[in-house]
Amino acid sequence: MSGSGVRRGGRAGGVLVAASVLLAAGLSGGCSTSAPSAPDPVDVAADADAYVYGAAPVTLARTRANMTCLLPVNELFNQAQLSGPDSRTVVAPNVDTLYSIAWLDLRAGPVLLTHPDMGERYFGFQFLDMYTNVFANVGTRETGPAAAARLIAPPGWSGQAPPGAAVVESPTWDAWMIGRTLVESEADLPAARAAQQQYSMRVLGPAVAGAPPTLPPNDCGDNPAPQALVASGPEYFDELSAILAANPPPPADRPLLDRIAALGVTAGATPSGGSPETVDALAAGMTRGDRQITAATATGDRVWRSLPDAGRYGTDYLQRAVVARIGLGANVPEESAYAVAREASDGRPLRGERGYRLHFPADGLPPVDRRGFWSVTMYGPDMFLVPNVLGRYAIGDRTPGLTRNPDGSLDVWLAAAEPATGTSNWLPAPEGEFVVMLRSYLPTDPSWTPPEPEPEG
Structure with missing residues (x-):
């Protein structure tokens, strides 16, 4: 269902399908026998x-x-708190889940991951190779909630897995595991932590003979910034x-x-x-x-920029680079759909001093499976969270106290100043430009598009 709002110059709004790379370069003009021909x-x-x-x-x-200056490789780290403005290692952190992180070096041998029965709680372990392709998902959608074990094996591994452990082969020797454990509410945080603490990871070994060289050693304290290539x-x-x-x-x-x-x-x-x-x-x-x-x-002539090919890039290196810039670690679309907006329905950049309304019709909320969730998260132009007076960085289906309109529709207000309607549906924005990302975990309708931010002034 398309969103409401004024369209820019009569052009259709909605989600931008990522353009494929088009490189047009070369030298023009005539040439003679005495001059070198133009390069290909x-x-x-x-x-x-x-x-x-x-x-x-x-x-x-x-x-x-x-991250490995602080976290040893092949060890599981569980984040005990939801992300906040001080979370500045990976762009666009969510504030819906507790993260569990591990950097794998499979030269040491396969790694065994286990998790308990997770019941109704959404959880997922996402595995990315060093080229940011997602090569496996373990969790609610893909493998179900029952207690299980997965053996993450190096390329070409042919050893014997422990009884009951399914083998997942990594395409690269280094890999990144991102675990996400849903927190339903502030009161649910201790229970989410307790579930998280039952995850385990260990290297089974032995080290693999003939493996390629390791990545260069870290220069901790002086590593180049991921966002400043x-x-x-x-x-x-x-x-x-x-x-x-x-x-x-x-x-x-x-x-x-x-x-x-x-x-x-x-x-x-x-x-x-x-x-x-x-x-x-x-x-x-x-x-x-x-x-x-x-x-x-950029979103081009659309308000929302989607990531429809996240996690599976093939040879679309430009799309891969775009996702690395605005949402490093994005999952495959059947697990989570992402839409990013930097402009309003009038085509102007989103700015906190203007204020905007996101209007969701009663039957137009993000469509997700009952085991999934959705949220709208506020970022600065650098795709990191920004402090605000409420300490609220997202609004979604678990936000307490949201007020519905008489017809059942929902308005979310994006503004630096408190809106006239009060704080219940207010997602505070920084002064100046900002970006919003709408996440839908376990989406059920790939054709759904978010409503466009409508300027108030």
């Missing part, structure tokens, strides 16, 4: 393609480096080359990897030490590639 357009685009290709794995590797200059490509060596990429990536090899971007190489001409090309490619990602992140 694909070769000219290779430096930007290399940057776009690396954006997701480098962002993930940097996130891993920062361009700032590293051509050394960014050294990071990408290290990832290629530690985690051989999918065979489908070979055509692009063959193209960017001419720039020195190969497994284990240091492209930043190449010829001045090549290094200059890499630097220019970073700028052009980053602009491509920024342009693809």
Whole structure:
């Protein structure tokens, strides 16, 4: 069901289907027998393609480096509190679930994950390879609530699993596990923690002979920021080359990897030490590639930007880079649907001082399975939570005290100042620009689109 509100210039609102990458580069003009011919357009685009290709794995590797300075690999960490403004490691944290995090290095051998019977509580363990593809989900939707064990195995593993443990093979030697345990209310937090504390993880070993090299050691306290890729200059490509060596990429990536090899971007190489001409090309490619990602992140002529291919990117490296920028760790769409809005129904950027209404008709709330949930979360333009006077960072189907209109519809107010209707349905926004994300866990209607934010002033 489409949302209500004024349409921009008569154009249809709704969810933007992500555009595929279109790179148009090259030299134009005539040539003569005395002048060199123009470079092939694909070769000219290779430096930007290399940057776009690396954006997701480098962002993930940097996130891993920062987190493993505090959390040892192959150990499960359970977050005891819901995320808040101080949660600034991974963009767009949700405030609906307790996170359980583990960074896996499967060179040490397979890892055994177990969980108790979770009853009616939503939970999920999501597994991502080093290229941010989701290769498995364990939990409410995929495997059910009953107590179970899963063995996460390295690529090509052929050992014997413990009795009753199903094997999940990782495509890469390093992997990221994100666990989510739903918190129904503030009063439910202790029970959610108790369930979380029954999760367990351990390495079974032995170490795998002939495994590829590990990722480079961390420089704790001086690791480059995951959200500032361009700032590293051509050394960014050294990071990408290290990832290629530690985690051989999918065979489908070979055509692009063959193209960017001419720039020195190969497994284990240091492209930043190449010829001045090549290094200059890499630097220019970073700028052009980053602009491509920024342009693809925009919503175009739609208010909401969806992530319909999250978790399964194939060779759509631009879409993969976009998700890494605005929602690193996004799950596959049947598990959770995401829609991001940066503009109002009038096409202007969302700003806290203006104020907006999200109007959900009585029969137009986000459609989710009874075991799932939905929420609208407020972020600053950098996709992190911002402190506010209520300490409220999301409104959803579990928010206490929401007021319905007489016809059963629901209005959510997005504004920096308290609306005239009071605080019950107010999601406080920062002054200046902001972003909202609507999450639907266990969505039941992929065609549903959120209502557009309607400006109040």
